[in-house]
Amino acid sequence: MIICDRKRMPSGIIQPFHRHSRQQSVLEMQLSLYKPFKNRVWQKIVTRKIENQARCLELLHFGEQAEKLYAISRSVESNDKTNREAYAAKLYFEILFGLRFHRRKENIYNISLNYGYSIMRSLIARSLVRYGFTPSIGIFHDSKTNAFNLADDFIEVLRPFIDVVVRYNINNDMEWSSKVRQYLFQVLELEAGWKSERLSVTHGVDHMIKSFVSACRQQDVKLLILPELLNLSIHTYE
Numbered sequence: 565m566i567i568c569d570r571k572r573m574p575s576g577i578i579q580p581f582h583r584h585s586r587q588q589s590v591l592e593m594q595l596s597l598y599k600p601f602k603n604r605v606w607q608k609i610v611t612r613k614i615e616n617q618a619r620c621l622e623l624l625h626f627g628e629q630a631e632k633l634y635a636i637s638r639s640v641e642s643n644d645k646t647n648r649e650a651y652a653a654k655l656y657f658e659i660l661f662g663l664r665f666h667r668r669k670e671n672i673y674n675i676s677l678n679y680g681y682s683i684m685r686s687l688i689a690r691s692l693v694r695y696g697f698t699p700s701i702g703i704f705h706d707s708k709t710n711a712f713n714l715a716d717d718f719i720e721v722l723r724p725f726i727d728v729v730v731r732y733n734i735n736n737d738m739e740w741s742s743k744v745r746q747y748l749f750q751v752l753e754l755e756a757g758w759k760s761e762r763l764s765v766t767h768g769v770d771h772m773i774k775s776f777v778s779a780c781r782q783q784d785v786k787l788l789i790l791p792e793l794l795n796l797s798i799h800t801y802e
Contacts, residue, residue: 565578566682566683566686587696589696590695590696590697590698590777591696591698591701593780593781594697594698594701594780595701597703597780597783598783600642601780601783601785602643602703602704603642603643604642604785605703605717605779605785605788606643606644606703606704606717607640607641607642607643607644608785608788608790609703609704609717609718609720609721609790610640610644610648610649610720611637611640612721612790612791612792613649613720613721613723613724614633614634614636614637614640614648614649614652615633615634615637615792616721616722616723616724616725616791616792616793617633617652617653617656617724617727618630618631618633618634618637619724619792619793619794620656620660620724620727620728620731620793621633621656621659621660623728623732623793623795623796624660624728624731624732626659626660629655629659632655633652633655633656636648636651636652636655637652643704649720660727660731661673661731671736672734672735672736672738672739672740672744673730673731673734673736675740676730676734676740676744676747676748677726677727677730679745679748680726680729680730680748680751681719681723681726683748683749683751683752684719684722684723684725684726684751684765685712685715685716685719687752687765687766687769688715688718688719688722688769688773689712689715691769691770691772691773692714692715692718692773694770694773695773695774695776695777697714697773698714699711699712699713699714699715700712700713700714701713701714702714702716702717703717704717705717718769718772718773718776721790721791722765722769722791724793725751725754725756725765725791725793726748726751728793728796729747729748729750729751729754729796730747730748732796733747734747750798751765752764752765752766753765753766753798753799754796754797754798754799755794755795755797755798755799755800756768756791756792756793756794756799757791757792757793757794758771758772758789758790758791758792759789762794762799763799764798764799765791768791769791771789772788772789772790772791775787775788775789776788
């Protein structure tokens with residue numbers, strides 16, 4: 565359940581306690597993860613995020629600029645110690661929304677992005693709880709005041725899915741409306757690549773978190789499955 569404020573913006577979510585039969589064992593596993601493993605997980609997340617940003621630009625016909633991001637993605641190191649994520653993000657948003665765009669400005673683009681990110685964050689948090697994870701214990705994000713650090717780790721690879729839908733469907737002359745919200749909710753049904761499978765974002769997020777369980781248990785980052793932005797098609801079930 566997502567709770568919205570007076571402006572109809574998501575401001576909170578309700579998650580059940582004790583959804584998992586072995587809550588304590590999963591918590592112990594989270595707390596025992598080695599730093600080198602977490603560094604490699606974050607490297608993989610940042611790499612895929614930048615690849616998805618590049619694919620977003622390709623879908624919006626910014627092919628030449630997309631190649632610059634693909635090149636940045638290939639230079640991400642363990643724990644992203646050279647901060648390729650921030651460097652790519654600056655370039656990416658300037659291409660996507662223009663040189664004067666700033667994430668703190670209150671306009672239709674930022675309102676839509678924040679709304680879409682909140683929906684995606686809630687979806688990830690729900691899946692984390694389902695698999696017994698404590699969302700406040702993150703891989704990279706570690707704020708003492710953030711109850712969803714781990715969700716904020718995994719949302720990074722999914723932000724470009726929101727970005728491309730916002731840029732493709734919304735322009736600066738539009739007002740916040742039910743139509744705009746409809747566009748953003750449709751992101752959950754976009755088809756994405758999850759290694760060898762094509763799943764909707766909704767079902768794929770569960771697939772991602774399930775793979776994270778396996779990766780943590782075996783301390784093998786190769787087992788982690790992250791989404792690949794493919795196109796703007798809605799996933800259909802046979």
